[in-house]
Amino acid sequence: MRPFLERLALPEDASWATLNRRLDGEIPFQWHHHPEFELTMTLNSRGQRFIGDHIGSYDDGDLVLVGPNLPHSWCSAEKVEAAKPHVALVMWFLPQWTAPLGGVFTELRAVAAMLARAQTGLQFSAATASSARPLIEELFTLPPDERLIQLLLVLTLLSRDAEAEPLASPLALPAPDKPVDRGRIDRVLDHVHRHYAEKLTIEALADIAALSPSGLHRLFLRHTGQSVTSYLARLRIGAACALLSGGTRPIAMIADDVGYDSLANFNRQFKAQRSVTPRQYRQRFRMGG
Structure with missing residues (x-):
């Protein structure tokens, strides 16, 4: 199967998309790219992630931000708790959606800077991922208007992570x-x-x-x-x-x-x-x- 340009359908009542993915079997290797930023928290799962020319291991609570059109995939090896499913909490938003953040909204310049760094992918520190986890889990239970505010809270928290690490090399940018x-x-x-x-x-x-x-x-x-x-x-x-x-x-x-x-x-x-x-x-x- 060739890598594919994933086309995401936005809900009628929102300007961005989410997916609460739960798999009893495995997270399969699906090499793909899309024009949206992707923020993914992986729970109850261990395996490898592939982002551009990066290969790394992931564990429960892994939190990664992938830039637009950067090829990527996760591939699970095992569950942490065998009786529960692999979980991927995924949030997608377009670069156009984030454009005003550093300009119109001065308070969010740090978020805009983080998104620029995410062009090659960012892995957030375990401490920051742990702090963001309850916010992300709650986000999926909220109505669209409150969900947007919650996403901005999450991105603001992540922008303060001085230990966030880039993943792919700049050479891997499409x-x-x-x-x-x-x-x-x-x-x-x-x-x-x-x-x-x-x-x-x-x-x-x-x-x-x-x-x-x-x-x-x-x-x-x-x-x-x-x-x-x-x-x-x-x-x-x-x-x-x-x-x-x-x-x-x-x-x-x-x-x-x-x-x-x-x-x-x-x-x-x-x-x-x-x-x-x-x-x-x-x-x-x-x-x-």
Whole structure:
């Protein structure tokens, strides 16, 4: 399935949309993008999130803001409480909707600044997510007028989070292009994100895009600002970081899990991107630094 441009239908009585998504099975990988900002709180679920060229692990209470047209997906691994469903509380609002925030409403300049930072995605700190959780859960019970006020309260709270972390690199921001090129790059990115741990060749990816290898290189560089090889390495090392921080699996096995058949090459690529070895990364993560 190729990534798709998700088109959201607004309710008649609101200028933005919400979804209280509850799944007994799993949160499936659905690589997609849309013109709206998306604020998602994930509850009773653990797994991986994919945002642009970012791969990271998520846990109960994860709160992320995704910028317009930034490809993304969540993919669950397990529930926290097996008897309860995976829950995603999702809020979508258009960039046009937020335009007056920093101009007309001076008091909301911090919110406008946060939304600008969210172009590459933002993960909020555990403390801020915990504070926002009751506000977000209550938001879904309110009538439309009160729901809007509650959303502004949530965004204001989030804008004060000095520990919010960017997720994707600026290179992952979507580039405006012709529709046919958008379809080609989407097909390639979908395949790369689904199969990054496998052996991928430029020739095979070029076939997916219906281009020559050189044509694929130009298209990929124009949309992502980097080569296919560099993008793939970022995905693999990002996935390795999630595995290193989330368990005790041996490093050699993690290297194999994310697509490296050479531990030495994995260590070299990891240090080039993170400035530490995989072992040092795991130790630093456990120490909270």
